Amino acid sequence: MHTIDMDLVEMTLDVMKYAIDRISNVTPELGAPKKEEELLRLVGETITPEGIGGESAFQLFKNVLVKATVPIDHPRHLAFVPAAPTRAAIMFDLVTSASSIHGSYWMEGAGGIFCENQAMKWLVSLTGLPETAFGVFTSGGTAANLSALVTAREEWREQKPAHARDRALLITSTGAHSSIKSMAKVMDADVHLVNSEEEFLSGTALQQELENLSEQDRNRLFAVVATGGTTNAGIIDDLEGVANVCARENIWLHVDCAYGGGALAADSVRHLFNGIEQADSITIDPHKWLFSPYDCGAVIYKNLELAKKAHSQKGAYLEIFKDEGAQGFNPADYQIQLTRRLRGMPLWFSLAMHGTNKYKEAIERGIELANIAASKVEQNDLLELVRPASLSVVLFKRKGWSAEDYRDWTYKNHNSGFALVTPSLWKDESVVRFCFINPDTTEDDIEQILATLD
Numbered sequence: 112m113h114t115i116d117m118d119l120v121e122m123t124l125d126v127m128k129y130a131i132d133r134i135s136n137v138t139p140e141l142g143a144p145k146k147e148e149e150l151l152r153l154v155g156e157t158i159t160p161e162g163i164g165g166e167s168a169f170q171l172f173k174n175v176l177v178k179a180t181v182p183i184d185h186p187r188h189l190a191f192v193p194a195a196p197t198r199a200a201i202m203f204d205l206v207t208s209a210s211s212i213h214g215s216y217w218m219e220g221a222g223g224i225f226c227e228n229q230a231m232k233w234l235v236s237l238t239g240l241p242e243t244a245f246g247v248f249t250s251g252g253t254a255a256n257l258s259a260l261v262t263a264r265e266e267w268r269e270q271k272p273a274h275a276r277d278r279a280l281l282i283t284s285t286g287a288h289s290s291i292k293s294m295a296k297v298m299d300a301d302v303h304l305v306n307s308e309e310e311f312l313s314g315t316a317l318q319q320e321l322e323n324l325s326e327q328d329r330n331r332l333f334a335v336v337a338t339g340g341t342t343n344a345g346i347i348d349d350l351e352g353v354a355n356v357c358a359r360e361n362i363w364l365h366v367d368c369a370y371g372g373g374a375l376a377a378d379s380v381r382h383l384f385n386g387i388e389q390a391d392s393i394t395i396d397p398h399k400w401l402f403s404p405y406d407c408g409a410v411i412y413k414n415l416e417l418a419k420k421a422h423s424q425k426g427a428y429l430e431i432f433k434d435e436g437a438q439g440f441n442p443a444d445y446q447i448q449l450t451r452r453l454r455g456m457p458l459w460f461s462l463a464m465h466g467t468n469k470y471k472e473a474i475e476r477g478i479e480l481a482n483i484a485a486s487k488v489e490q491n492d493l494l495e496l497v498r499p500a501s502l503s504v505v506l507f508k509r510k511g512w513s514a515e516d517y518r519d520w521t522y523k524n525h526n527s528g529f530a531l532v533t534p535s536l537w538k539d540e541s542v543v544r545f546c547f548i549n550p551d552t553t554e555d556d557i558e559q560i561l562a563t564l565d
């Protein structure tokens with residue numbers, strides 16, 4: 112399988128040509144899903160004892176299968192949290208794969224981990240956390256949240272040995288991402304939700320909530336999770352107020368900035384994150400607003416040593432490294448995964464190539480596009496802005512439309528290959544939600560999409 116033959120060379124050239132074409136195509140065809148039976152009918156069974164050959168498999172991918180996917184970097188893809196990996200980052204994702212580096216231990220991955228850590232150093236600097244702080248790249252925000260929360264729970268058990276066998280409890284708000292509840296389930300921990308219509312957690316509301324907890328619940332409380340940019344509306348909790356309460360009450364504060372974290376680099380909104388420098392742990396997803404290809408999340412700890420206590424795995428076969436160069440930062444020690452891809456390398460290359468100022472500009476552009484969209488909405492009699500744009504999210508209503516009308520609108524725009532724009536809910540009512548990430552989205556794109564709401 113590993114001998115170089117002419118077919119392989121040709122195959123490599125084909126794949127590289129496809130990759131280059133795709134990377135340089137800024138408006139890729141907006142594909143749509145098909146039923147699995149339909150795909151099977153179109154391509155047939157692809158795994159056979161003899162193999163169908165690289166050329167055939169690649170043709171099936173190019174002609175059929177990729178068309179049943181939605182490119183997340185399309186400039187009129189404003190649904191969920193889109194993405195817009197830089198060309199440099201995507202190219203380096205290929206290099207990361209081609210280099211076959213094990214990213215768990217310094218002993219095998221030193222040079223690559225050095226790259227990741229350079230990028231991480233910049234991320235950490237955006238948070239204002241003290242010198243002891245550092246982090247590690249994960250598969251995404253969910254894994255980052257889980258890694259942070261497991262660390263928080265271990266620390267709580269250490270500090271409150273009398274309660275170490277209690278079911279752990281965390282507090283978060285209704286604006287928090289679904290992964291918080293889902294990871295609490297993985298940890299078999301309970302979640303106490305602070306209700307807030309506005310998707311916003313204030314220090315006062317948190318204090319109130321703590322006062323209302325029973326003594327038993329207070330003792331099993333191991334973390335507060337605040338959000339630095341809710342996924343639905345881009346709202347940032349009162350991090351300063353929440354951090355002060357957590358400091359006074361000695362509770363671990365985790366700030367989930369999976370979506371909003373990129374905005375830490377944007378001077379125009381950085382003040383909204385004040386207080387984040389007091390967090391015990393922070394999640395940021397470079398694959399959302401820092402232009403990395405999937406998948407790349409990050410978890411940062413104020414005290415990295417606590418993460419090591421929680422996550423470091425020991426094995427007889429892992430204790431063999433003798434030479435000095437083998438001693439260094441082991442990413443496996445600080446998050447839930449052992450064998451890992453060096454998923455921070457594409458971010459590193461792109462940051463190194465472009466410089467951090469380019470990143471700031473591209474993130475500011477997302478915020479600007481949201482403000483532009485909001486003002487266009489305000490000027491349109493058929494539309495009603497439900498709240499000011501927040502980070503890069505805009506929520507607004509089409510007057511007179513039912514939930515069904517919004518769904519039809521989404522379907523029509525997607526089906527015609529024009530745009531992927533979806534409704535969401537705000538205070539239990541249907542709204543249009545735009546989330547801007549791609550700096551190549553234009554004012555004209557926004558106008559054309561708004562025109563479809565006529």
Ligand SMILES: *Cc1c(COP(=O)(O)O)cnc(C)c1O
Pocket residue numbers: 192250251252253254256288290338340341342367368369370371396408
């Ligand atoms: C997207 C998101 C997550 C989950 O991150 P994944 O990378 O999808 O695992 C968690 N929290 C927030 C606030 C998010 O926006």
